[in-house]
Amino acid sequence: MALTKDFQVAIVGGGIAGLTLAIALHARNINVTVYERAAAFGEIGAGVSFTPNAVEAMKVCHAGVFDAFERVCTLVSSPEKRKAGVFFDYVKGYDPALGPGEMPKIEFTIRSAYGQNAVHRAHFLDELVKLLPAQAARFGKGLTSVKQVGEEVEMFFEDGTTARADVVIGCDGIKSRVRRSMFGDDAPCAYPSYTHKYAYRGLIPIEKAKAALGDDLGGNAFMHLGPNGHLLTFPVAHGKTLNVVAFHQDDGEWPDSERLTRQGTRAQALKDFEGWSPAVQALLSMCDETLSVWAIFDLANPAPSFSIGRVAISGDAAHATSPHHGAGAGFCIEDAAVLATLLADPASTRETLPTVLEAYDAARRERGHWLVESSRHLGRMYDWQESMGSDMAAIHADLEERYKIIYGDGADAMCDAAREELKKRL
Ligand SMILES: Cc1cc2nc3c(=O)[nH]c(=O)nc-3n(C[C@H](O)[C@H](O)[C@H](O)COP(=O)(O)OP(=O)(O)OC[C@H]3O[C@@H](n4cnc5c(N)ncnc54)[C@H](O)[C@@H]3O)c2cc1C
Structure with missing residues (x-):
């Protein structure tokens, strides 16, 4: 040609x-x-x-x-979620009002024409x-x-x-x-600059996650929000595995900007998320004993x-x-x-x-x-570090405006x- x-x-x-x-x-x-x-x-x-x-x-x-x-x-979420174009459902990951083993309720949903794809x-x-x-x-x-x-x-x-x-x-x-x-x-x-956040990344067999959290929370894309951290899940490997990414605030510096990952442990993750909801505790407990930790950098x-x-x-x-x-x-x-x-x-x-x-x-x-x-x-x-704190309705309103710009x-x-x-x- x-x-x-x-x-x-x-x-x-x-x-x-x-x-x-x-x-x-x-x-x-x-x-x-x-x-x-x-x-x-x-x-x-x-x-x-x-x-x-x-x-x-x-x-x-x-x-x-x-x-x-x-x-x-x-398109890895359950058929109902796919039909509804669910990108992520949002829940409180930290809620002292929840009793032992009590699961959080969905506060709001962000949708996308392609749902949650991997x-x-x-x-x-x-x-x-x-x-x-x-x-x-x-x-x-x-x-x-x-x-x-x-x-x-x-x-x-x-x-x-x-x-x-x-x-x-x-x-x-x-x-x-x-x-x-x-x-x-x-x-x-x-x-690039360190955003002062790092993320633990783990994988859980989906059947195990569903048995612990129920089919919805254990098998779909969820965002668990809380103070100084948040944890997200979505299914991968054609729905056989639940991917877990747990972000946490880091007030220190990342030691080596040439190496953006380090090895961490499940015990450290559980300590970072101490006092969080039973769902978050269960998710982290089901991850492997060693977890990779990713430093989050950007071009600030x-x-x-x-x-x-x-x-x-x-x-x-x-x-x-x-x-x-x-x-x-x-x-x-x-x-x-x-x-x-x-x-x-x-x-x-x-x-x-x-x-x-x-x-x-x-x-x-x-x-x-x-x-x-x-x-x-x-x-x-x-x-929960912005002016609206833990107000989930305000977080929802803010997010909808931002996703409009992205789409x-x-x-x-x-x-x-x-x-x-x-x-x-x-
Ligand atoms: C944890 C995490 C999750 C993410 N999830 C998503 C997501 O779900 N959806 C989404 O849209 N984005 C996501 N992103 C962002 C996305 O991964 C990046 O924006 C994207 O991969 C960047 O692609 P790139 O081609 O610009 O750069 P890179 O993927 O970094 O590719 C750069 C290429 O240049 C080569 N290179 C580097 N230096 C030189 C050199 N000096 N000479 C010649 N070659 C060189 C490298 O070898 C590489 O092949 C995520 C990012 C992270 C960190």
């Missing part, structure tokens, strides 16, 4: 952001190469769920991305990789820096090699080297721009967020949809590329920064607005 553009795009990093963008550009017959540090594309084995805005953005990127999602996605990251990535020709990827290419040289951008790699392209998009995650190159090693946005010092000249950042490189909205990966795919739309626009040429990237920045920066901020707010609100007006409208922005700027 003949190329549609006179320029070459380089993408640094092949996670969800980089791969969806590469697929979207390749599908539009634009010359694209992905430079990935690892020896192959790969993701950690954890699950990820997608909000409806993300699913719409997949369709804009390429029908194959949506098909890949459909192939690997499991995608195994590695399986999704495997499907995405099939949509990209092998020659579009270079592995073992850890980028150290980028430099604009005339009308081109030069990339420098850890193995001493270099490469050039007309435009470089950094999709190299929360510790992005592209972002550091753009703003300098001393810029506040060069490094926002990047002043998502583009400088012919270099841009996308995905976590641009707006790494804490996971409380469950929307970080979805926003990566929105970025890819907007970038691909703009780069494929008839007005996009080798000469106009800096303006194209400015239009991308204008279309995406405010929304990206909002997600990081809003997600931090959710982390505090779920931990938005649809990916097509977002891309149309970005195209208009480009027109204005040219």
